[in-house]
Amino acid sequence: MFPSATDILDTARVVSLPMTSRFRGIDQREALLFRGPQGWSEFSPFVEYDDAEATSWLMAAIDYAWNETPPLVRDHVFVNATVPAVDVEFVEAVLERFDGCRTAKVKVAEPGHTLADDTARIAEVRRVMGPEGRIRIDANGAWTVDEAERAVHTLAVYDLEYVEQPCATVEEMGELRGRIAYMGIPVAADESVRKAEDPLAVARSGAADLLVIKAQPLGGISRALSVVAQSGLPVVVSSALETSVGLGMGVHLAAAIDPLDFDCGLATASLLAADVTASPLRARGGRIEVRRVDADEALLTRWAANPERTQWWLSRLERCHELGKNYSSQ
Ligand SMILES: O=C(O)CCC(=O)C1=CC=C[C@@H](O)[C@@H]1C(=O)O
Ligand SMILES: [Mg+2]
Secondary structure (H helix, E strand, O other): OOOOHHHHHOOOEEEEEEEEEEEOOEEEEEEEEEEEOOEEEEEOOOOOOOHHHHHHHHHHHHHHHHOOOOOOOOOEEEEOEEEOOOOHHHHHHHHHOOOOOOEEEEEOOOOOOOHHHHHHHHHHHHHHHOOOOEEEEEOOOEOOHHHHHHHHHHHHHHOEEEEEOOEOOHHHHHHHHHHHHHHOOOEEEOHHHHOOOOOOHHHHOOOOOEEEEOOOOOOOHHHHHHHHHHHOOOEEEEOOOOOHHHHHHHHHHHHOOOOOOOOEEOOHHHHEOOOOOOOOOOOEOOEEEOOOOOOOHHHHHHOEOOHHHHHHHHHHHHHHHHHHOOOOOO
């Protein structure tokens, strides 16, 4: 069922949550939350995304609020710590926020950071986690093939589980994958899945060993499950830096995938300094329980965005809802 814009606007609330450290260039996370028959849901495309891209996120949010979630195969999901591109002295404190996580994903190649900065950060993550820890890196497509090859050579000594979106295009990803195959370091695709016209193109062209799957950008749990099934590749379910309400969507997606061999990037509530619930979906003992999260009225009020930002989100929701009426089924 496709609710009217009024159905959604009736319960819509916009929040702006402070972050514990700057992540992907933001230190406040804005989100629009609303309630449907299944409970609270979240629409939170990043603010720079255009309406066409943001519409998939709204379809996901509507699906989670109005439709039942698919059958689940587990009641908890193992998760990774997420380490923003912080300076070395902050690494230990960041990792401490992710209770019991045996895996860490470390951001690299951010503007203003050199390979030496990235190397120092990863060396520190390895020191703190010890030899048993699993370390994966995410370059968000910032490297050329040569830069990525050089970086992987430099960082391989820290024992990398995989390198996520090292380069921007599918062709570059495939080229790099060929060059580093002999090192046994897998290449994961993220933006090549969630921002691509065809999320399966990267899998079909053999440019990645595994896929990073995010529920909101892919249009919701069912659509994401169909991408997973059609890709034939192992996957990591990851967040879009949502509040705990939106993280619930990702956790349900992860709990419906079998097998799920990699730890998932769903512990990002620990990067928020505030949330919309008193019991956030955070890692405990390295895992997150599978449950829906209800937004708390007092916290929605406490963290309400200002009137101008609220209006911006409500207008965005109306425009995306209009576009969503024509959202074709894949
Ligand atoms: O995967 C994780 O550990 C957490 C989620 C995460 O890293 C991301 C969430 C949202 C936006 C992205 O820039 C970023 C990513 O690139 O994977
Ligand atoms: Mg990524």
